[in-house]
Every structure is written in C-alpha cells, then in structure tokens.
Amino acid sequence: MILPSLPPNVLYAAYVLAFASAAVVCFGMLPRTTQISHEDTRRGLFWLLLTGGGWAAAHVGYLTMPTPELQYVFYVVGLIVGLASVGPWLYFCSAYTGRSIHRNSGARWALVAVFLFFVVVKVTNPLHGWYFAAEQAVTPFAYLRIEHRPLHWIAMGLAYALSAVGFFMLYELFDRVNSNARPLLVLVGLTGLPVVFDVLGAIRSSVLDLTYASLGVAIFAVGVFAVYFDQFQFVRATGETDDPVIVLDERDRIRDFNTEAAELLPTLVGSSGESLSEQLPSLATALDDSDSTFEIEVGGRTRYYSVASTPFTTAGAKTGRSVILSDVTHREQYRQELEEKNEKLEQFASLVSHDLRNPLGVAQGRTELAIEEDETDHLEPVVRAHDRMEQLIDEMLTLAREGVSIDEPEQVLISTVAERSWKMVAVQTTSLSIEPEFDLSVAADPERLQQLFENLFRNSVEHGGTDVTITVGALEEDEGFYVADDGPGIPEEKRDEIFEAGYTTASDGTGFGLAIVSEIAEAHGWEITATESAEGGARFEIRTG
Structure with missing residues (x-):
C-alpha cells in the first residue's frame, strides 16, 4: 500500500486504486448480504459495507478532486461516514455473536448522541480549528495535507476503543466455537491491520495521515463472501447456542461441528468427510426418525437428546444441513417415570379388582346371611375378610410408596x-x-432398607418354617450383600416371577412382600436376584454397586 520509493505519480495512483477498489468491493458485496439468513447479522453487515464503501469513496474524492475546497469537503464527508461505520460494526458484532447489545435502546441513543456531537465539531471546524488544520502539500505528491488536532485523536481513540469491543466479541465467539474458526479469526485480524497505517500516518511524513479502516472492511467482505461464507454462517449458527451442533453436507457427510459436539461425541474429531451413518449410526437413525430420541452414555449416566436439523444454504442453494442436539434428559426421565407410574396404576387397579373382590364378596355374602338368618356366626368370616382386605390395602400402599x-x-x-x-x-x-x-456400609434410606430386610426375613419364615436359620453377609465378587436361609428354596423357573406383585404360593399370602423388596432395591438403584443358598434354601443377592 505505502511505497515511498515509487515515483510520485505511481504512488498517487496506488492510493487512489486502493481506496477505489475498497469502495467497489464494499458496494459490490451489498447484494450478497441477502444470503445471510440471520436478519440482525444481515442488517449490521449491510450497513457496515455501505458506510465502509462510502468512506473509501470519500477518500477517493479527497485525493482526486481538482480544487482544495472540494478535497476539503470530501475529507470531512469521509470523517463523518467513517465515524458512522462504528455503529454498524458494533451492531454486526453483537448480532453475529448472539448478544443483545444492538437491541439496547440506551446504548444506541448514547452512540447517536456521541456521533452527532463529533459531526457538529467536524462540520464547524473552520470556525474553531479544534479538529484539524488543512494546507496544500507537494510531497509525496500534490494533495491537501491534514494536520490533526486533539479532538481528532479523542474521537479516534473512542472509535478504536469501541471497535476493539467488537473485535473482542468476535474473538470470544471464535475461541469457544471450535478450532475450524481460526480462518475467520485470521480474517478479523486482517480487518484491523489498516490501523497500523493510521499510526504510521501520524508519525511518518511518507505516509498520508488518513484513516485506512475502510480497506479493512473491504478485506473482511472479500474473506466472508468469497472464501469463508459457509464457515461464517456456521460460526454464527453455533455461537448462539450451547447445544452440540454438527454440519452435514448434501450427502450427510460430516463437514463441521462445534466444541460442544466434539466433547459429547469424541468420534467426531478427525471424521471430516466421513458418513454420519458410519461414524454415529444411532444418531443417523434418530435424525431420520422425527419421533426418535438420541441416547448416549456420558460419564456412566444415560443422557437423552432431541435431534433437529435445518437446511444449510449457500447463495440460495441447499448445501447440507445443520444438526442440533438438545439435552432433554430431564424431560425423558420424567416421561419414563410417568410411564412407570401409569403401569403401576394399571397394576394396582388389576390387583384391587382381583385380590379385593374375593374377600369383599365373602364379607357381603356372609353379612346378607347374618341379616337373613339372624345368625352372628356368619360375622366371623366377615371379620376375617375385612382383616384380609386391610392387609391387602396396607401392602398395596407400601408397594406404591417404596417405588419412589x-x-x-x-x-x-x-x-x-x-x-x-x-x-x-x-x-x-x-x-x-x-x-x-x-x-x-451403603448410602440408603434407613427406613426403607429396614422394610427390605423385614420382608425378606418374613419370606424365609413363612416358607422355611419356624425353625429356619437366616444368614446375612457380603457378596464375594460384587459390591453388595445377601440374605439366605436353609428352607426349601425357590424353583429355578419361578425365581423371576416371585418379584411380581400378587405372586404367592401361600394360601394366606398377599404376594406383595417380595414385590416391595424389589421396589425398594430399584428405588436405591440396586439390583436384586434370587438364587439358591449353600444349604439348598433361598438366597437373595442385592448388588449395590
């Protein structure tokens, strides 16, 4: 850009060409902003290109106008338009990074007030000369040389500070999205490179004392729309969410992914260009089935994700889709709990209908006979039936509670x-x-654990007789404990059925004792199995690991 060793006419042409090219690029890229799907990002970049192009065009006018008066006018216009570009830059950075600063009315009005203040100062500069002084110069070529005053540096300092805020927002976004955002980070760095020429213009006479930021805007426009548009859209889309995001091409091959996706699915790393169905078949299945949920083990726990995809377009043509995984673990667990509760309600309804009907029928029939025959002997079976129903009801309620x-x-x-x-x-x-x-020692609810032992002990006494011996000890190969007896034992084909509610082999049994034991174990996250003891009796193993 700055080549002081060149002949003056060549150097002059280089300056004019550089700013003219920047203006053409900025204005030429304006129609392409329609490709950006996010409205606020599109609006911010449109006005940034418009002000950047106007700024560069004003510098062309400043360098090429035939009279000092016109050069002065174009220079002032460039100062105003250049300062105005700070607003679209911050608007764009805020919208692109998913922030809401650009929608804050207080911040916008504050910027407008500061902008109008400096516009007034610049326009009235001939009256006070606080902003700059202008004089004709002949080196390195003939032009209107500008000598900036303190107010200019105050305005520049403020503009640079605000611009730096925008750069920080972009850097923070690129840093947390993924490593593939580095090209955009380099591009943003090149956008700020013209600041070096701003500084050189203030300290070296061989460099024109201009503001070169419009050249950076043009570099940014070329980089975004001609080289990294897909990456530009991907970073914005993934930056506004903390959910894992994967970008697939039109053939469902993995094209990109954010940091959250890489942490959740380590197999994504190094899988660019690979088919999703080969790398993550379960995710591909969930993606094809809109009602399906993606299930994955994370840190020893099962987590559930809903899977949604949206078309990914470039220049209006579909080039793939972005896949977003939203954590719905709590919702899915709640749904499963509701299903389990509904199943238990149906089970209880069946038990109530079946098990209570017999004693209730006995009580009703005997009561009718007692009334008809005036015979109180019929009331003894009624009392027994009521006791039976009370026992059934109590154990049903216990079964319902212990499953929580x-x-x-x-x-x-x-x-x-x-x-x-x-x-x-x-x-x-x-x-x-x-x-x-x-x-x-285990982490447990003491009352429910006691209920578990009481039911196992009662089961041994009921089936093993009053002289049964019960043993409690630790499991040898797994973490947990066992309860064993020397009774008749449990037939192998019945060892799964005994934990079902209502299953009993005793004439006066309710069939809820071992079902309650199973519910208590499940509520603790334990596993219980029935097997044979060393003495041939029943042995219940509870694995607490």
Whole structure:
C-alpha cells in the first residue's frame, strides 16, 4: 500500500486504486448480504459495507478532486461516514455473536448522541480549528495535507476503543466455537491491520495521515463472501447456542461441528468427510426418525437428546444441513417415570379388582346371611375378610410408596439395620446369623432398607418354617450383600416371577412382600436376584454397586 520509493505519480495512483477498489468491493458485496439468513447479522453487515464503501469513496474524492475546497469537503464527508461505520460494526458484532447489545435502546441513543456531537465539531471546524488544520502539500505528491488536532485523536481513540469491543466479541465467539474458526479469526485480524497505517500516518511524513479502516472492511467482505461464507454462517449458527451442533453436507457427510459436539461425541474429531451413518449410526437413525430420541452414555449416566436439523444454504442453494442436539434428559426421565407410574396404576387397579373382590364378596355374602338368618356366626368370616382386605390395602400402599426414588440417602451399616429388622420379625425358634467382620456400609434410606430386610426375613419364615436359620453377609465378587436361609428354596423357573406383585404360593399370602423388596432395591438403584443358598434354601443377592 505505502511505497515511498515509487515515483510520485505511481504512488498517487496506488492510493487512489486502493481506496477505489475498497469502495467497489464494499458496494459490490451489498447484494450478497441477502444470503445471510440471520436478519440482525444481515442488517449490521449491510450497513457496515455501505458506510465502509462510502468512506473509501470519500477518500477517493479527497485525493482526486481538482480544487482544495472540494478535497476539503470530501475529507470531512469521509470523517463523518467513517465515524458512522462504528455503529454498524458494533451492531454486526453483537448480532453475529448472539448478544443483545444492538437491541439496547440506551446504548444506541448514547452512540447517536456521541456521533452527532463529533459531526457538529467536524462540520464547524473552520470556525474553531479544534479538529484539524488543512494546507496544500507537494510531497509525496500534490494533495491537501491534514494536520490533526486533539479532538481528532479523542474521537479516534473512542472509535478504536469501541471497535476493539467488537473485535473482542468476535474473538470470544471464535475461541469457544471450535478450532475450524481460526480462518475467520485470521480474517478479523486482517480487518484491523489498516490501523497500523493510521499510526504510521501520524508519525511518518511518507505516509498520508488518513484513516485506512475502510480497506479493512473491504478485506473482511472479500474473506466472508468469497472464501469463508459457509464457515461464517456456521460460526454464527453455533455461537448462539450451547447445544452440540454438527454440519452435514448434501450427502450427510460430516463437514463441521462445534466444541460442544466434539466433547459429547469424541468420534467426531478427525471424521471430516466421513458418513454420519458410519461414524454415529444411532444418531443417523434418530435424525431420520422425527419421533426418535438420541441416547448416549456420558460419564456412566444415560443422557437423552432431541435431534433437529435445518437446511444449510449457500447463495440460495441447499448445501447440507445443520444438526442440533438438545439435552432433554430431564424431560425423558420424567416421561419414563410417568410411564412407570401409569403401569403401576394399571397394576394396582388389576390387583384391587382381583385380590379385593374375593374377600369383599365373602364379607357381603356372609353379612346378607347374618341379616337373613339372624345368625352372628356368619360375622366371623366377615371379620376375617375385612382383616384380609386391610392387609391387602396396607401392602398395596407400601408397594406404591417404596417405588419412589431416594432423594437424600444416608450412610448406614448393613449389619446394624439387619439386626434391628430381625427384632421386628423373629420368632422364638428361628435364628439370624451375620457373617463375622461384616461391616458393609451403603448410602440408603434407613427406613426403607429396614422394610427390605423385614420382608425378606418374613419370606424365609413363612416358607422355611419356624425353625429356619437366616444368614446375612457380603457378596464375594460384587459390591453388595445377601440374605439366605436353609428352607426349601425357590424353583429355578419361578425365581423371576416371585418379584411380581400378587405372586404367592401361600394360601394366606398377599404376594406383595417380595414385590416391595424389589421396589425398594430399584428405588436405591440396586439390583436384586434370587438364587439358591449353600444349604439348598433361598438366597437373595442385592448388588449395590
């Protein structure tokens, strides 16, 4: 740009050509802003190009006008339009990076007030001379030389500071999106490069004391629309969300992705150009099925994401699509909980309908006979039927409560809870044996854990007889504990059924005892299985890991 060793006429032509080219580029890129889908970003860049082109054109007029008076007028116009470009620059940076500063009416009016103040100062400069002084010069060629005064440097300092805010917003966005944003970061750096010539113009007589920022605007326009438009759109789209975003081409090959996507799906790294269905088949399936949810293990926990895609276009033509993954884990877990609750409600309705109907029928029939025959002997079965219904209702309510997840578990010692539970169940001829040095500690709800032990102990007593021996100890290969007895045991083909609500082999059993045990274990996030003890009896293993 600045070549003082060149002949004056060549140097003059270089200056004029540089600013004329910048004006042509800025004005020529204006129609292309219609390709930008985001309205505020499009508006900000449009006005930045318009003011940048007007600024460069004013410099061309300043250098080429035949009289000093006209050169003076174009220089002042350039000062005004150049200062005005700060507003569109900040508007563009705010909109592009997903901020709302450009919509803040207070900030906009403050900028307008400062702008109008300096416009008045510049226009009235011939009266006070506080902004600049002008005189004819012949080196490096004939032109109207400008000597800037303090108010100019105040205005420039303010403009540079505000422009730096915009650069910071862009840098922050590029830094957090992904490494592929580096070309745009370099481009933004080149946009600010003309500031070097601004400084040189103030300290070296061989460089015209002009503002060269309009050249940077032209560089930015060429870079965005001719080289990095896809990347420009991608960075803006991903920058306004913290969700993982993946960009696919028209053949569903991976083209780009943001940092959040790379952290969630490490296989994306180095997969550019690869088919999504080959790299992430489950995600491709969820993408094709609008009702499907993408499920993935993250840190040992299952997380759920809804998958949505939008067309990605360049110059009005569809070149692929962007895929956005929104975390819906809480919603999905809530949905699953509702489904489980609905299933339990249906189960309870069936149990109430089936198990309560028999004792209720007995009570009704015997009551009618007692009334007809005036015979109180019929009331004894009624009392037993009512007791039976009360027992069923109590255990149904217990089953419903125990399935609720544990919110605030406490660290408890298994052996202590087992001994306390045994005191609530033990009969004179039965015995409880706890393995020596059994000191397993788990995070649990103490009351529900006690209910679990009581039900297991009662199950052993009911099926093993009053002389049964029960043993509690630690699992050898897994984290957890077991409860075993020396009773008749459980047939292998029945070991899964026994945890179903309503299943019982005893004539007076409710079938809820082991179902409650299963619900308590599940509420803690544990796994319970039934197997055979060393003595041939029943053994229940609870894995707490």
